[in-house]
Amino acid sequence: MNKPVVWLVIPDTQIESAVRDIPALSAFQVESVRFDSNDWLPRLHARPPEAMLVQADRVQDQHLVTLMENRPSCEIMLLSEGSPNPLIDQAMRQGASFHFRLPLEDKLLQDIFSDIHNEWRSEDVAAEATRSDLDQFGLLLGSSPCMRKVYRMIRKVADTDASVMIVGESGCGKELVANTLHLMSRRIDQPFIAINSSAFSSELIESELFGHEKGAFTGAVKSYKGIFEQAHLGTLFLDEVTEMPIELQAKLLRVLETGQFSRLGSEDVLTTDVRVVAATNRSPEQAIADGRLREDLYFRLAQFPIELPPLRERGEDILGLARHFLAYRNAADKTQKFFSAGAMEAIEKHLWPGNVRELKHLVERAHILALDEITQEHLGLDGDFAPVLTPQEDALIIPANAPLEEMERQAILQTLERCEGNKTRAAEQLGISIKTLYNKLEKYRS
Structure with missing residues (x-):
């Protein structure tokens, strides 16, 4: 987090040195500024400081007038030896907050600068609580080098018809990658259909893929279009493809190679034009070795493989995603809740076995539990972030x-x-x- 800025416009170097020794100023970025330079006014417009201490009876009258005419939304404090000065009186009427007489009272300045810093920190935390600073690519979020590599790969393959195999742990966002591929392809105006291959029994998944005619089996009371028909001209996302029954994988391979299939209970041959994106949380090579995935189907699906990194390998994206999810909850609920330093440290150190999905759910839960500040206790993460079992x-x-x-x-x-x-x-x-x-x-x- 950047420090707030204080300008010291104090020509008397001995007094400036005494001001710099005030302990509260260690929390600020202190800059010496001279009104007789040509750049002070452009700097003031470009990035106003949070506070300014001006030795008003040692600067040119016109410079003091110019300052107040261009008064930024910051704390302006004046300093003088105490002689009557109409311009200082005018500056106070225009919004300067303090006029200190020499000699300086260190305790008073210490308290004032502490208050200014606390106010700045509250405003900065509130702004951060409603802001996301992560890059976005399609439906994906992240600024880490490994995610930018994924973005480049998606950009290269999106507008082709090549089949894509996404490999990554559960909760990494594989369906978001598939959806982003669809949104960046020339099929964007056509359907995007997703199916989890592990969600259906071996008896039902064939009907789900290819459809069925009325009476094809017990319970088939009407004809049904399978997802290959539903996704015609669009994109079909087959999640957890290694969980598909091995006997059905041969039929899937035939459709991918010929574009032809038949509904259950029908001999009519139908034709489909779909772009297939598959995903798995297993190692495809190990799935082949274990007999879970046909090797020929893998090579057909993985014309263009994309490996999605787990959250623990994404560096600063971890905190960035936590802030992003919190910002969206704050915006939706009109709150300004924020993470404590301990909570951010816990988030950084946790291994996140459930990846982005786990982080999102945890932030949403903590947002419900916390009043304003989200602490480590609200997150429910104890100090044993990487447990080692004997x-x-x-x-x-x-x-x-x-x-x-x-x-x-x-x-x-x-x-x-x-x-x-x-x-x-x-x-x-x-x-x-x-x-x-x-x-x-x-x-x-x-």
């Missing part, structure tokens, strides 16, 4: 000779407890989809 602490406790099903149950429940109930994070650590985790938990409750 092998014993990290180990799962499985009963001896337990059946395989019980071992699986204990692994899931203990992992969920270790993740403090965060099902998305637990599913990632277990290497299963979030839908599979929910199904397992539902089974354990029955």
Whole structure:
């Protein structure tokens, strides 16, 4: 944060030196200014100081008149030996706040400069609380070098028809990247359709992708257009593509290569023209090795891969995003809440396993809890920002000779407890989809 500025217009160097020794001035950027120079008035218009102390009986009368005619919105304090001076009286009537007589009272000036600094800090914090200083590219926010690299890659590929594979941890903003690609492409006026591949059972996802005819299966009471039809001429975003059933991936590959497909329950061949953007929070290479992703499908989807960095690698973007989310909450709720120094330090040091999504939700929660100042307690982040578990602490406790099903149950429940109930994070650590985790938990409750 920049320091507030004080101008000392004091030709008497001994008095100026005494003023500079006042402790409160250490919080200011103190500048010596002379009215007999040619640049003081342009400087005053360009960037007025927060306060100005002028030795009024030692400057030219015309300069004092000019100062008051161009009076900035700052604290103007006059200093003199005390002889009657009509120009000083006029300056006081025009808005100068103090007229000090020599010798100076250090205690009085100390209190006044402390008050000025406190007022400046309150105004600066309030302004910061309603302002975002992050660069924006499409729907993405960030000024860090790694994000600017992502922006360059999006710009290069956006206006082509190349398939894009976005790889990044959960909560990084993969759908925002896909949406930004769409907004910067020539398909911008056409549909953008997004689907989470892990949100549907293997029985339903084929219908969701390709559609079905009435009566194609139990419950198909009317015909349905799949997302390949809905996204015709637009962009189709396939999130968590590595969670798609392996047997369906061959059909998806055929559509990507030929643009042709059929609805379930129909032999009619339909044609679609879509730009496909896929995303995964897994390593594609590991997914291929584990049999979760067809290698030929990966190469078709990843004509242009984009790796999205996790929040912990984005440097100053972490605090920038926190301020951005707070500024938007303040604007929406007409408040001026702000982060304490301790809260900002906690935000900087936290590892953010849930990435930008976790940060956004945490800031919104803290905004609700705080009256004015958001502290570390409102954030709910303790001092142990990077916990290190010993092998014993990290180990799962499985009963001896337990059946395989019980071992699986204990692994899931203990992992969920270790993740403090965060099902998305637990599913990632277990290497299963979030839908599979929910199904397992539902089974354990029955």
